[in-house]
Amino acid sequence: MSLKHDIEFKLNGVSRCASVRVDMSALDMLRDVAGLTGTKYGCGEGECGACTILVDGLSLNSCLMFAVDCHGRDVVTIEGLAADAKADALRAAFVEHGAVQCGYCTPGMVMQASHLLATHPDADAEAIKRGIEGNLCRCTGYTKIVEAIASVSRTGKPGARS
């Protein structure tokens, strides 16, 4: 079978190693090798954002990333976001604002929102819409997702927008 390569990286704050096929995507590695199924497959070509993860603090489509490229990097998935107090508020906002329906896009949406708020803490509705333009949702029509993210944005910077 295909060539494998050993990598060492940080996954959700914990150092680990893995032996991965060199043509494997980070998405498949996370789901099939690491057993973390919160990161979803939606399209496999970076068009839907369901597989969004954070790598060295930047949001990426894990379906477009080679697993071998995780070597030496700091990878955070939806499971790892639980440790982050800011992310708690974000997840709670998704729940309270009705931003979740079938929920399949939600982990990727939460990951992207978390990155968006980390880089643009007082993003307004328009900036939030642009920030999640790479995340498709078929259920909600995005309105409640934008509201959820905006509510946390406001919390982060009181009075930044109404």
Next chain:
Amino acid sequence: MKVAEKTKFIQPGTLIGKRIPKMDAPEKASGKTRYIHDIDLPGQLYGKILRSERVHARIKHIDTAAAKALPGVHAVITAADIVDQRPIGVAKDHLPLKTDKVRSLRDEVAAVAAESEQIALAALRLIKVEYEDLPILTDPAEAIKPGATLIHPEPRQPGGQDALKPSGPVAFTGKPDNIAMRFDYCHGDVVQAEAESDAVVEDTFKLHYVTHCCMGVSGMIADFDSSGNLLMYSNTQVPFLHKREFAEYLNMDPGRIRIIQPAIGGGFGSKLDIYPFEVICVFLARAAKRPVKLVFTREEEFISSPTRQPVLLTLRSGCKRDGSLTFRTVHTLHDNGAYTSWGATTPFVMMQTFSSLYRVPNCDYHTVAVYTNNPYAGSFRGYGNLQATFAVEAHMDKLAEAIGMDTLEFRLKNAQEQGEVSGQGMEFDSCGFKECLTTAAERSDFRRKFAENVKNRNAPGAIKRGVGIASMLHVGGGAKIYPSDGCGTILKLDDFGQVTLITGASEIGQGSETVLSQLVCEELGLPMSALTVVNNDTAITPWDVGVHASRTTFIAGNSALGAARLAKAKVLAAAARKFECPAEELDLRGGYVIKAASGEALIDLPRLMRNLHFSDKAELVMTTFYYEPPSSYQDKRYKGNVSAAYAWASQVVEVEVDTETGIVKMTKITAAHDVGRVLNRLGIEGQIEGGIVMGQGYALTESLIIENGVMRNPSFRDYKLVTAPEIPEIDISFIETMDGEGPQGAKGVGEAPAICVAAATANAIYNATGVRICGLPFTPERVYRALHGKGEKLYLAPEKAA
């Protein structure tokens, strides 16, 4: 030391109309929810399907030897290996694994179960299929002509394909022509009515291919236990119907089939039929004697999922000078694709709109669905109604203009009121149609903007503003398309005051768990936290038709309410015995049995439950209820009150049309929906916003491009869903008509919001530019062509009425 309890009074409160977060949302937002893709069984194999490389061809030979020899492959199957294959689908015209022919590019030819997806894919590449091409038929107008190539010729030609012919029973033996289904409906006399009309308009409309694009791709896990019982992890929206159908296909006792529905990544009507991949997954599990998981890729999801049915439709409508509608005559030609699924039956819903959206005294409707070598069509949120409403609402504008009447006034004149019965026999016991129209119009300042835009059509500047209105009528109290439209509930109260609601209704992301829990908690005076829902498992829950026809809140809601009322009566009767007072003087509130008049708490529910539990009678509070709506099966002429309630809505769409590029920007949608009553404000807003944006995609961006039977854009790159920056401002009003049959007065609204967006958009583009575009979607190029006199010429010759 015992402290005397202070008398406690419980204030009244209600859960109805509140913003209640979805019960499954915290798990989903944490990535902990397990969808079918996330489930693995011990010893599980991975299934993959080999699909046809030809649009229409005879299968001459399939060589699977090399695939079978590949290490890690446990089973390779073709039709020849499955001796008991039976046809599936609405018309039973579809064998899961194709025997003699492939009829479309998505057709299943062989399948593999292997130890990994990579091995399964490698094995597929080793299967050699020899084809002999047949003439391709992809234009329904050609398919209907006499002498056209037959997609399902009868009888099966002798010889040639015998080696691959199944020996099992095959109900479907072919057709003498390409007509898959016909519907003919009429009320009144359209000929007479046309003669009496002052204005008559006619247009041909072309409605395109779109598909569901559920974010979670299709998948299935099949597992036989050592006694031969079949367990399926399935994404179906209709588990109980599937259980029975699978039993038929597999020649099994239905009692030996269990369907578990894990969380599902979107439904929207895509999972109402049994598809070949599901049967093939079961065949693979049977052949390999191991659990088999079969999950699509996104490309496969596009290519092999059913579509919304494309329709060519000619509508002729008339009215009198006073603005009253006189008649509608409709001819439609549906592209059925190569096989018959629910798409073929969408005329059943379309005719409701032609016959009954606005007061139409005379209506004639003829429709035919024809086989082609295109992808086949299924059911999709709105079920034909988007197509029908698109045509009807274009004509409402055209007729108003023809007689010089204000377009809103014209609609109001023809809008039905409570108590009316439509020509088709639909009984509008609650009806907020006029209020929907006036609310949407007033909140959007429709009249002023409409007039202003007409005036500005020829003003300088590339950007033209437009405003358009459209309405819709859809079933909102279930739909009696099966002998029963019911749902069962089991309710259990335990000795901690916790309630378990076991419902037949499936949660598919739409929020049924939460709204059903709300209804039960409201009845039992309990907080939402006191309730656990058990659902989505045919081995546990009572029967239900399934998630379709916007029925769950109404039907399952009434069922849950029925069980809760029985439980409440039982609890109050026990409390009445204990406190030696009439049960009528007691009520449940805030987790207590209270005196109804004063609100004084008598005993908390857990204690009362334990009293019952440890009493001589050792009684448990457990109730069951089965709700059947008071709707009727339509007669042979499609007349009858098909639903227990009807949902209405009006939407005003505002657009900016860039005449130099054809880009249509949707800036605002003002929606007014007759929902009966708002149960969960958060949930219903979400449903309506999501439906509107789905309607926006149908109107502006989504289109499956199929050329000569080949799908040209099977990816999100070129099949464009609406993304967040494109959404319009959305203003929603709820018209609460308190339906007498609905649970707490509510009606179903799942499909409603998507239905009239495209129709209102077409009217808005006309308002902006004076150009009527009869084909969808309004992509920049289509609009630009239309604005520059290079639009598509559409025509469908009306067939002579049968």
Next chain:
Amino acid sequence: MTEIEQYVAPSSLEQAAEYLQRSGEVTILAGGTDLMPQSQGGRLKIKRTLMNIQHIPELKGIAIDGGAIRIGALATITEIMQSELIKKHLPILIEACDHFASDQIRNAATLGGNVCNASPAGDMLVPLLVLDAEVELASKPDGGLTRRRLPLSEFFVGPGKTRRAPSELLAGLRIGLPGAHHYARFFKFGTRPALDIATISIGIAGTLNNGALSSARVAFGAVAPVPMRAPRTEQALEARRLDAATIEAVAGVARDEVTPIDDVRASAWYRKELIHNITKRMLDHVAQA
């Protein structure tokens, strides 16, 4: 069917050039945003060696170097978008970055990858063309690392095809510092702000004086096998006062100069109409500037 035999992640340009020199059978991995879906979808076969160049410091960074701005091949779209140097000197690139895919892809995709993919619709290519960008190619033909420069306008030879030799690595892009009164704008046609393959794109640049563009540069995307400079349009534009008649004439030349095809996104006819109408609209803006 050849399998991948080797995965390497060199830590210097020299090492990478050595790998390329030793074997032409190397697939280069940078951001991966195009390589992964292409290879998974079977449209591209990864060669015997997969070389991850992400750890090569010489390919990173954005800096002024000898009167030009050098953007390392590994600079991501996000890095370019956030670069103060780019904001100050080359704002047209910020515009292009803003229309590039999505945040997730901008965070991973590299400028070098966008250039080497040589898509006729590549979002960064049209603005780079009107900025007279040069590519910098590194190789190690006879033991020593050498670099050559090539104007970007000569780099593309067909869809997905460039003049980069198999032994060469794209090290970076160089863009001369624009002089006073430099004007450059980019337009990408789509119904979405960014996550869209351009139906057409247009770049217009030059020195703006008294309502006329001199040293005019015009480039078009998605209307030819490669992102193209439009010399005839440039000539029609060169140093002419942008009155209504000139603008109409230039737009007409532009429409005639492009050679688009019909595909799922648009017809050739419509693309030509867009080239005409948007060129006109952009020049109207120049005239008003």
